[in-house]
Amino acid sequence: MDTQIKFSEFLKNFENTLHHLFHEKRDIDQLSLERGLPPEILERIMSKKPLSVAIPSEYDGRGGHVSECLQILSAASYESLSLSLTFGINIALFLEPVAKYANDSVKAGIFKRFLEKQNMGGLMITEPNFGSDALNMKTFSEETKDSFKISGTKHWQGLTGMADYWLIAARKKKENGDLSRDVDFFIADNTKENQHIKVEEIYDNAGLYMIPYGLNTLDLEVPKSQRLNPESTGIKMMLDILHRSRLQFPGMGAGFIKRMLDEATKYCKSRVVGAGNLLAMDQIQFQLSRIQAAFTMSSAMCFRSTKTSGLEHNLATEGLEANSMKTVVTDLMHESAQILTQVSGAKGYRTSHIGGRGIMDSRPFQIFEGSNEMLYSQISEMITRGMRKKKQTNLLEYLNSLELTTQACDFFKKELNFNLNSNLSQRKLVDLGRIIARIVCVGYVLELQEKGFRKDLVDNCITLVQQEISGLFSFFHFDNSVKVIEDYGVDSTWSKFV
Numbered sequence: 001m002d003t004q005i006k007f008s009e010f011l012k013n014f015e016n017t018l019h020h021l022f023h024e025k026r027d028i029d030q031l032s033l034e035r036g037l038p039p040e041i042l043e044r045i046m047s048k049k050p051l052s053v054a055i056p057s058e059y060d061g062r063g064g065h066v067s068e069c070l071q072i073l074s075a076a077s078y079e080s081l082s083l084s085l086t087f088g089i090n091i092a093l094f095l096e097p098v099a100k101y102a103n104d105s106v107k108a109g110i111f112k113r114f115l116e117k118q119n120m121g122g123l124m125i126t127e128p129n130f131g132s133d134a135l136n137m138k139t140f141s142e143e144t145k146d147s148f149k150i151s152g153t154k155h156w157q158g159l160t161g162m163a164d165y166w167l168i169a170a171r172k173k174k175e176n177g178d179l180s181r182d183v184d185f186f187i188a189d190n191t192k193e194n195q196h197i198k199v200e201e202i203y204d205n206a207g208l209y210m211i212p213y214g215l216n217t218l219d220l221e222v223p224k225s226q227r228l229n230p231e232s233t234g235i236k237m238m239l240d241i242l243h244r245s246r247l248q249f250p251g252m253g254a255g256f257i258k259r260m261l262d263e264a265t266k267y268c269k270s271r272v273v274g275a276g277n278l279l280a281m282d283q284i285q286f287q288l289s290r291i292q293a294a295f296t297m298s299s300a301m302c303f304r305s306t307k308t309s310g311l312e313h314n315l316a317t318e319g320l321e322a323n324s325m326k327t328v329v330t331d332l333m334h335e336s337a338q339i340l341t342q343v344s345g346a347k348g349y350r351t352s353h354i355g356g357r358g359i360m361d362s363r364p365f366q367i368f369e370g371s372n373e374m375l376y377s378q379i380s381e382m383i384t385r386g387m388r389k390k391k392q393t394n395l396l397e398y399l400n401s402l403e404l405t406t407q408a409c410d411f412f413k414k415e416l417n418f419n420l421n422s423n424l425s426q427r428k429l430v431d432l433g434r435i436i437a438r439i440v441c442v443g444y445v446l447e448l449q450e451k452g453f454r455k456d457l458v459d460n461c462i463t464l465v466q467q468e469i470s471g472l473f474s475f476f477h478f479d480n481s482v483k484v485i486e487d488y489g490v491d492s493t494w495s496k497f498v
Contacts, residue, residue, distance in 0.1 A: 007068055011075060014048045018079045021045065028079060029352045032361075036162075037083075037210050046118035050076070050087060054095040059111035064099060066248070067306040073251030074302070078259045081361040082210035084252045086120075089158045092245035094121030094167055100311045101228035101237060102187060110165060110187070121165035124154040124197075124216065125238075131156075132374055134183075135235070139218060140173040141184055148186060148227060152218045156368070160214035161199040164190050167228075168218065169238065183234040187226040195220045207360030236316040243315035243322035246369060247308060250301035253329035256362065257298050260336040261291045263354055264343055278343065287339050293461040294332035299453070300444035301325050320382050321404060323375040324437035330365040330372060337362050376433025377426060383436055384422045393419040399439065408442035411462055415473045431476040438465055438472075 005013075021041055022028035031037070037045075053068040055061020062068055069091050077084030098110060098121075113119040130137050139152025150170050157166075166188045172180040188195045201215040230237035265288060268278035278284045308321065315322065337358030341348035348355040366372045383398070392398045396416035399405040409416060416439075424432065442465055449458045 007062070007071075010062070011068075011071055014050055014072065015075050017044065017048050018075065018083075022079050029354065029357075032080065032082065032209060032357055033351055035209055036212060043118065045083070049115060051090050051095065051114055051120075054091040054099070055111045055114060056099055056107075059108060060115060061111060064096070064311060066310050070248060070251030070254070070302045070305060073248070074255030074258070077252045077255035080210065081252065081256050081358065082208045084255065085158065085208060086211055088245070088248065088252050089122050090120050092248050093123035093241065094163075094165060096244060096311060097123075097167055097185070097228065097241050098187065100240075101185070101230065103225045103227075103229065105225050106187065113164065119164040120159060120162065121167065122157050122159040122163040123167045123169075123241075124157050124218075125169045126156050127153055128155050128215070132370060134169070134238070135181070137169060137171060137183075138179070139168070139170040140179050141170040141186065142173050143224075144221075147221045147223050148184075149221045150186060150188070150218050153216065154218060155215045156203070156213050157216060158208075158211050158213060160212045160216060161202065162212050166190060166197060181235075183238050185228040185234065185237065186222050187228070188220055188222055189226075195222055205364075207357075207362075207364060231314060236314075239316040239319070240314055242369060243318050244309050244311075246322040246326035247305045247315065247318075249326045249365070250298050250305055250329045252365075253333045254295070254298040254302050256333055256358070257291065257294045257336045259354065260340045260358060261288070261295050264288050264291055264340045267340075267344055284343060287343055289460055290464060291336045291339055292457065293464040294336050296453075296457045296461040297441050297445055297465075298329050298332060300448040301329055301441060303448045303451070304444040320379060321440065323370070323379050323433075324404075324440040326369065327366075327372045327375050327379075327433075328437050328441045330362070333362040333365055334359070373430050376431075376437065377429040379433035379436050380424065380429040383432070384420065384424065387420065388422055393422075395420045399436070404440050404443055405436070406443075407446050408439045411442065411466060412439060412469060415469060425481070427480070428476060431472060435469055435472045435476065438469055441465075 021044055026041060050072050052061045053072050054064050057063040073084050073088055076087055098107060125134050127137050127139060142149045150168060152170060168186045168188055169183050171183060174180060188197060190196055198217040199214055200217050203213045205213050268284055271278045337355055340355035341359055344355050347353060350356050387398050395418060396409060396413060399416060400409050442462060445458055445461055449455060
């Protein structure tokens with residue numbers, strides 16, 4: 001069985017299948033312009049049982065090892081970011097929560113269908129009027145003798161109309177009609193009539209064409225056995241699920257960034273300008289070194305995630321680490337696609353080119369599961385709250401006391417050695433969050449170097465991060481409180497002054 005062979009062989013078979021399907025049987029550059037994947041292509045991919053990496057061994061899966069999950073995500077994203085996100089949704093937002101929180105009585109049937117019938121699952125939290133404000137969602141559940149009735153509206157769920165199972169977040173409706181502050185999660189089997197979710201609309205998403213998104217109406221009834229069992233509260237369970245997902249973003253990012261680096265290097269070597277190729281130009285060396293630094297940093301995040309994001313860990317309180325990984329790796333993904341497109345010239349400015357397409361495909365990663373600006377602000381709030389609690393004002397001293405940042409602080413002593421005003425504007429919180437997240441990730445790079453990762457790649461990465469953080473501190477310290485001028489149209493038409 002595929003799930004019992006050595007993982008290196010399993011991974012190689014999967015990579016060979018993707019290469020054959022996307023480069024020999026069909027052209028991935030053209031496939032990526034179509035809505036959805038052709039059924040015969042998806043069936044061939046799923047026949048390799050890539051999602052078995054997230055299924056426990058007692059249910060005939062490969063055991064749910066984080067390192068295997070991340071390598072499958074990376075292999076997929078090297079060929080197609082859409083395909084990798086499809087797997088990421090299934091692994092982090094459905095299979096792992098089911099493995100950790102579902103009743104044993106329902107696990108076997110679900111995992112069997114994933115392995116034998118190529119089923120898929122997704123997560124429903126976001127609502128039309130409540131995106132990041134998930135705790136105010138209006139989808140509600142009502143308990144009956146043997147079941148829960150669920151009503152509401154959800155949207156922007158990846159795999160809309162495609163998933164066989166859904167994990168649905170809802171708030172309990174009280175007797176007085178109010179909704180509970182806590183959140184429950186329910187498994188819905190979309191193949192059963194009374195659990196079927198109605199798709200009202202499929203959205204015209206600008207990127208990630210292979211993944212359907214849309215608007216869903218919920219009016220269903222699920223057995224009580226299909227409610228997830230939190231270790232404490234539903235909100236903490238939701239944080240554990242979302243933080244685990246964010247900690248596994250580097251798996252999707254690493255393969256994509258590596259592809260951007262390989263494509264940029266290959267093109268710049270072959271493109272002759274004057275007496276030499278593009279790679280001989282200093283600015284090109286700088287640009288490609290930035291993608292290479294992103295490759296190093298995403299690799300380090302993957303290494304760290306294998307130790308911290310397993311199901312044995314409760315990640316509800318690990319917001320600093322989860323937010324840092326998600327924000328930085330998604331920023332690096334988008335920047336890498338921008339650089340590849342730029343160095344490719346006019347050729348890169350085509351949706352059939354992996355660089356131009358990569359810009360649109362990587363951009364939503366900076367938005368979904370919490371926009372990066374919001375998460376950066378949360379990072380700063382965690383730090384300033386911790387400083388107040390310890391009655392510390394010097395940023396360097398405080399970061400030196402944290403396990404996540406102490407090692408990396410040595411490279412940023414000059415910039416960090418100042419007293420931080422705890423009353424920061426939102427824009428300053430975002431600036432500071434960008435800085436702290438990158439310092440956290442440099443710590444991962446240093447940790448990976450200790451295990452034998454190439455020192456020249458590490459040195460280059462740290463130098464480029466030092467340059468970036470120096471610029472970010474200039475933003476942070478600059479006094480900018482500019483506000484939008486709402487009636488800007490008055491006396492601002494240039495042609496009147498000619």
